[in-house]
Amino acid sequence: xxxxxKSSIWIAFLIALLGxxxxxxxxxxxxxxxxxxxxxxxxxxxxxxxxxxxxLSFGHAxxxxxGGFLSVHALILIEFETMxxxxxxxxxxxxxxxxxxxxxxxxFSTRKxxxxxxxxxxxxxxxxxASSLIFSSFFGGExxxxxxxxxxxxxxxxxxAQNIEIYYVAALWAFIxxxxxxxxxxxxxxxxxxxVRDNPERAEFIGYSSRKVRFISFCASGLFAGIAGGLFALxxxxxxxxxxxxxxxxxxxxxxxxxxxxxxIGPIIGAVVLTLMNSLLSNYSELWMLYLxxxxxxxxxxxxRGFAGFIMMHQIAWIRGNxxxxxxxxxxxxxxxxxxxxxxxxxxxxSHIEDEVFHYLGLELNPASPITWIVILAVAGGAFxxxxxxxxxxxxxxxxANAIPKEEEA
Amino acid sequence: MAxxxxxxxxxxxxxxxxxxxxxxxxxxxxxxxxxxPNGAGKSTLFHLISGRYxxxxxxxxxxxxxxxxxxxxxxxxxxxxxxxxxxxxFQRMSVFENIRCALFWSxxxxxxxxxxxxxxxxxxxxxxxxxxQIGLADRAKFPSGExxxxxxxxxxxxxxIASGSELIMLDEPVAGMSHSEAQNxxxxxxxxxxxxxxxxxxxxxxxxxxxxxRISVLVYGEIIATDEPKKIRANPKVQEAYLGEVHSA
Ligand SMILES: Nc1ncnc2c1ncn2[C@@H]1O[C@H](COP(=O)(O)OP(=O)(O)OP(=O)(O)O)[C@@H](O)[C@H]1O
Ligand SMILES: [Mg+2]
Numbered sequence: 016x017x018x019x020x021k022s023s024i025w026i027a028f029l030i031a032l033l034g035x036x037x038x039x040x041x042x043x044x045x046x047x048x049x050x051x052x053x054x055x056x057x058x059x060x061x062x063x064x065x066x067x068x069x070x071l072s073f074g075h076a077x078x079x080x081x082g083g084f085l086s087v088h089a090l091i092l093i094e095f096e097t098m099x100x101x102x103x104x105x106x107x108x109x110x111x112x113x114x115x116x117x118x119x120x121x122x123f124s125t126r127k128x129x130x131x132x133x134x135x136x137x138x139x140x141x142x143x144x145a146s147s148l149i150f151s152s153f154f155g156g157e158x159x160x161x162x163x164x165x166x167x168x169x170x171x172x173x174x175x176a177q178n179i180e181i182y183y184v185a186a187l188w189a190f191i192x193x194x195x196x197x198x199x200x201x202x203x204x205x206x207x208x209x210x211v212r213d214n215p216e217r218a219e220f221i222g223y224s225s226r227k228v229r230f231i232s233f234c235a236s237g238l239f240a241g242i243a244g245g246l247f248a249l250x251x252x253x254x255x256x257x258x259x260x261x262x263x264x265x266x267x268x269x270x271x272x273x274x275x276x277x278x279x280i281g282p283i284i285g286a287v288v289l290t291l292m293n294s295l296l297s298n299y300s301e302l303w304m305l306y307l308x309x310x311x312x313x314x315x316x317x318x319x320r321g322f323a324g325f326i327m328m329h330q331i332a333w334i335r336g337n338x339x340x341x342x343x344x345x346x347x348x349x350x351x352x353x354x355x356x357x358x359x360x361x362x363x364x365x366s367h368i369e370d371e372v373f374h375y376l377g378l379e380l381n382p383a384s385p386i387t388w389i390v391i392l393a394v395a396g397g398a399f400x401x402x403x404x405x406x407x408x409x410x411x412x413x414x415x416a417n418a419i420p421k422e423e424e425a
Numbered sequence: 426m427a428x429x430x431x432x433x434x435x436x437x438x439x440x441x442x443x444x445x446x447x448x449x450x451x452x453x454x455x456x457x458x459x460x461x462p463n464g465a466g467k468s469t470l471f472h473l474i475s476g477r478y479x480x481x482x483x484x485x486x487x488x489x490x491x492x493x494x495x496x497x498x499x500x501x502x503x504x505x506x507x508x509x510x511x512x513x514x515f516q517r518m519s520v521f522e523n524i525r526c527a528l529f530w531s532x533x534x535x536x537x538x539x540x541x542x543x544x545x546x547x548x549x550x551x552x553x554x555x556x557x558q559i560g561l562a563d564r565a566k567f568p569s570g571e572x573x574x575x576x577x578x579x580x581x582x583x584x585x586i587a588s589g590s591e592l593i594m595l596d597e598p599v600a601g602m603s604h605s606e607a608q609n610x611x612x613x614x615x616x617x618x619x620x621x622x623x624x625x626x627x628x629x630x631x632x633x634x635x636x637x638x639r640i641s642v643l644v645y646g647e648i649i650a651t652d653e654p655k656k657i658r659a660n661p662k663v664q665e666a667y668l669g670e671v672h673s674a
Contacts, residue, residue, distance in 0.1 A: 108648060204538035205531045206518075210526045213515040219497040221584065222530030231536055255543060277517075 022223060025194065032186040036179055045178045045292075051290045052182070052189040053246045058270040058282035059196050060239035066276035067200060068232040069131045069212030070125070074140025075240060075267050080259020081116050081143070082109030082241025084154060086248035102167045104173060106188045106245035113241015114234055117367055123231035123391030126226055128215060137261075159255025162248070178250075185246045194244050197279055208232045269307070271408040273314045275321025282323045305361075311370070337416035344409040351401035358395035362388070428453040428592060428622050430476070434483035434493075436473055436646075437465075443469050445646040446483070451592075456623045458633045461643035463664075467626045468510055470643065471596050474624075475507045476500040478653075487592065502530060506590035510597045510626070512577045514584060516570030520561050523569050523580060524587050525552040531588035552587070559583040559611060575606045582610065586617045593618055595625045599632065611636060642666070 035048055057079055064070040086109040092098040124135040132244020147154035154160065165176045173180050199205045207228045210217045215225035248254055257263065266289070289307070296303035318325050332338055361375055365382040373380040380387050427450040436444035442467045451457050459467050472478040474485055476497035485493040492500050515523050525548065532548055534540055556562045559579045565571065569580055580600050598614065598636070599607040611632055614623070627633050633640060634654045641651040644666045650657060657663055 198541065199538055201542050202538045203534040203542065204536050206522060206526055206542065207529065207536070209518050209522070210515045213517050214513060216477075217513045217515065217584070218526075219508075220501050221478075221527045221588070222498050222501040223536075224496065224498045227536060231538065235538070375472055 024286050029124040029190055029191070032190055033183070033411060036182055040179075042178070045182055047051060047290060047294045049178060049182050049185055049250045049285055050294065052185045053243050053250065054267075054270060054286035054290045055283050056189050056192045056246065057240060057243035057267050058278075058286040059193060060236045060243060061267045062271045062276060062279075062282045063196065063199070063208075063232050063236040063239070065271060066278075066281065067205065067212065068208040068229055068236075069128055070136075070233065071129075072136040072264070073133060073261065073268070074136040074143075074264050075236075076259045076261070076263035077120070077140055077143045078113040078116050078149070078237040078240035079244040079247070079263065079267075080243030080254070080256075082148075083248045083258055084160065084244075085109060085112040085241075086245040087160050087162045087252070088153075090164055090166075090248065090252065091160070091168040091408035094163055096166075100167065101170050102164050102249060103170055103184060105164075105249050106242045109248065110238045110242035113244060114238040116241070117234040117237020121230050121237070125233050128211075128225075128229060132229075140259075140261055140264055144256060146311040147256045147259060150304065154256060157254055157256065159257075161253035164249055164252055175249075178294075183252055185250060188242065189248055192239050193283075194238055196235075200279060204228070204231050216354060234380040269311055273321055275323030275325075275327075277320050279325065280321035281321050281323035288322065289309020299365065305363070332413075335416070335420065340412050341409075342417045344405065344412040348402060348409050351398040351405065355395055355398035356400060358391050358398060361391050362395070365391075366380040426453055427451060428488060428504060429624075430486045432484045432486075434470075434473060435481045436469055436478060437481045443646050444473065444481075445649075447643070447646070449641060449646055449648060449651065451622060451624060452639075454620065454621055454635055455638045456618065457625070458637035458640045459624065459626045459629070459643055460630075460633060460640060465643045466646045467643055468596055469587075471594055471624075471626065474500075475505060475594065494587060501590075504591040505594070506585050506588055507594040508581050508585035508594070508596055508598055510600070512581045514569050514577070514580055516568075518569060519565065520554065520567050520569045520572070520580060521552055521565040524555045524583050525549070527584045527587035528552055529639070531590070555583055555587045558617065560609070575602050578602060579610065582613070586614075589620070592622045592624070595623070597626050597628065599627070599629065607632065 029102070031050065037044055039045075039048065050409065057075075060078075061075050063074070064072050064075065086105045089098065089108045090102065092101065093102060120139055122138065124132060131327055148156060164181070165174045175181055175184065207218065207223050208231070210221075211223070211225040211228045218225045218228065244254075244258070270285035270289045271282040272285070273288065274283065275281030292303065292307060292310075296306060300306070314321060320327075329338065329341070332341060357376065361373075361380070363375055363385070365380065368382060371381070371383070373382050429449075429451040431447055431449045433440065434447045438627065447470060459470070461467050469478065469616055473480050473493070474487075476492065476495050476499070479494045483493070484491060487500065487503060487505055490503070491506075492503070515526065518526070525542070527553055528548060529535075529575060532551070534545075534548075553562065553565070556565055559582060561579055561583065564576060569577070572580060578598070578601065582595065585595065589643060599610045602610060607629070614625070615636060623636075625636065626635075637654055639651060640654055640657045641648050642657065642660075642663050643649075650660050650663050650668060653658065
């Protein structure tokens, strides 16, 4: 029964992965879906370090990028028939090199956790990013290197020229990688990673070298980051220094953190949300990075356990059948909160644009007129005030929904 | 035969000598208590034996092998388990997982990333059995960081005893427990260490005279006497240095 329940989640995940491109079938949607599955694998691999192993890395893109570079080189070798195999296996090449890099770098960086580990990861990240610009015969300098995935033996008549074909390849690999990363958490090495995260000292007194425990997680994390890099290489057919530098490392940290480090599903949520924001917001506003930053700040401050933690917070209310108590106060709070957010965005955008008219939500606003500013500020203020008031009610409802029923107390 | 043998062990922190030449033989199977005033160096001695600190001088042998300055995990694998005076557990993991982790090494799992824990019935049953012994079976799924104090102490004890090591060292296992809780814990300690060697630091004299075969008195980093409980009680040096102090307190 438990097994059935567990496997049903995985079947649902697989169906979702395979079914999504049937629902969202535009070119843009397929490209976003491709980015999404790559991001899922990458963010999950990051969480093996931070969420599960307590290692804060600022250089995780190194393993993603190296896996990606090797994969593009493999594509080139296939193109020139130096090697002959289906491009289906490219992610394994990425994974292998992610693993090798993990073994090499992990052999000294996992000696300590905490600040020392974080600083080493930052240093290695900078080092590899700088080297990639220097050794341009391998990394292709600023332009990076590119390949072509349509060479190599066909796979049941597919030559993978279409993005949708690559999506299915990526989705299957993402599924396998996710499954294995989950299974890792259910092994002695995976549990000891948690133990060492919580208390490296005590772990040593029950027979485990905390360094070796960290090393194993680190290598596994490198392997899966490399697989994600391989998927990236297949999808874009090129890779540059940008894919292994600090910005990419920062983005994966953000994804895992916003999604929720404490839950296996957290980084998946983070990867989905951030990829969507990334691709959709960037179409609407040049300032999307700013909004991303604000969202990150708000998450750190108000949802330290991320989106997944926020969802899981409702477990007790759900079990007690009290969710209905929360729906109304949530809606009553969400509406003015949304209004406030829209006003805030309008104000930020108006101080940024230089056009005469600002098209916003079907309105034509005049940024030059003080009246526009005053009205929006007034609405924002009203909304803010309403949110504050409804938060009190929400809080009360929360207490009631989570209160221990009388008969249980006795 | 001595299972553990300390010879002239010294420990300095900077220029302060905390352990000033301790020699001690622990006989296999005995229940040995270490007593002494606050700050005497009892916990430090535990840390030296279990590998948390390196010795400044001297030697420590466990089952005939030198263990001084070895990393804690190697000593633990040889069959020496310990608990801590200040609770030291895996606070974000569940109570059950804490105990199960403590079992991994002795059950031969090592660093395995190929055993799925859901399928290790014997291991899981064993962990549940330990939980029942320490009275935390109904807390199995509880996050251990949220336990009440007495429960935390029980878990601390459980993590130390789970693997069934030959030599068990407990640093004030019942400190801060209520009288009846302490009584239960002592009963459990007695049961679990049957046929094993126990070294225990404890302040409560009733418990010590109840459990221990022999007592060592540590004062300012030196053992001033090692003997049977009755003789320790009668020892004038001990009375002067330690017992008197307790009675007047
Ligand atoms: N890491 C350290 N650095 C410096 N001094 C230390 C260190 N650890 C312990 N000490 C000192 O060594 C002395 C002995 O400490 P220890 O904790 O071993 O005493 P104890 O006998 O266990 O006392 P208690 O009964 O209070 O637990 C104390 O004076 C303490 O301040
Ligand atoms: Mg002490």
